[in-house]
Amino acid sequence: RTDFDRGVDFGGYRSFGFFDALAxxxxxxxxxxxxLKAAVGREMRARGFRLVSNNPDLLINFKIKIARKQQIxxxxxxxxxxxxxxxxxxAWGGYNDDTFVHSYAEETLHIDVVDRERMQMVWEGxxxxxxxxxxxxxxxxxxxxxxxxxxxxFPSGKKQESSSIR
Numbered sequence: 314r315t316d317f318d319r320g321v322d323f324g325g326y327r328s329f330g331f332f333d334a335l336a337x338x339x340x341x342x343x344x345x346x347x348x349l350k351a352a353v354g355r356e357m358r359a360r361g362f363r364l365v366s367n368n369p370d371l372l373i374n375f376k377i378k379i380a381r382k383q384q385i386x387x388x389x390x391x392x393x394x395x396x397x398x399x400x401x402x403x404a405w406g407g408y409n410d411d412t413f414v415h416s417y418a419e420e421t422l423h424i425d426v427v428d429r430e431r432m433q434m435v436w437e438g439x440x441x442x443x444x445x446x447x448x449x450x451x452x453x454x455x456x457x458x459x460x461x462x463x464x465x466x467f468p469s470g471k472k473q474e475s476s477s478i479r
Contacts, residue, residue: 315466317436321428323468329354329362329426330369348453349375352460353424360469368429375424384415422459438463 317323331350353373354364362371389410419441426436440459 314440315436315438315463317468318434321435321468323435326370326428327362328365328369329357329371329373330365330429332372332374332427345377345452345456348456349377349422349460352457353464355457356460356464356467360464360467370429371435372427372429373424374427375422377423378421380419380421381416385412386415387412422463424460424463436467 331353353375357371357373358364387410422438422440424438425434427433428435438460440463442459
């Protein structure tokens with residue numbers, strides 16, 4: 314999901330940079346941060362923006378959150394028994410209840426693009442998905458693909474007229 318400020322003329326922006334503290338709590342830049350910077354930088358450059366270190370028009374920040382979740386499903390279904398019981402032979406019914414628990418990790422990536430002069434967000438991208446083994450094995454490719462999808466509807470040019478982008 315993405316959304317943006319429809320009153321903003323995106324054609325007036327020429328440069329971008331990253332916030333100094335990109336939600337890093339460790340005091341150093343992680344591999345994930347480097348992958349995100351590279352992917353976002355590639356998408357911004359593809360749209361004609363240039364990366365500058367001093368006074369960019371737009372500042373970019375991102376946050377990643379991983380939450381452990383569980384999905385619990387209970388299924389009740391009829392069961393028929395056949396056999397001998399208390400002197401009779403035949404079928405009788407009953408019910409069985411199975412409960413299934415599925416544990417998984419859900420990852421949220423939030424990218425904010427902020428007008429540096431006004432310090433107001435002008436675009437935001439949000440991606441939520443299940444963390445799969447193949448995305449853990451090749452994090453860089455998973456980040457590249459996710460960021461590219463988020464930026465597909467990044468506005469350019471004059472003020473936009475449309476409603477929220479989904």
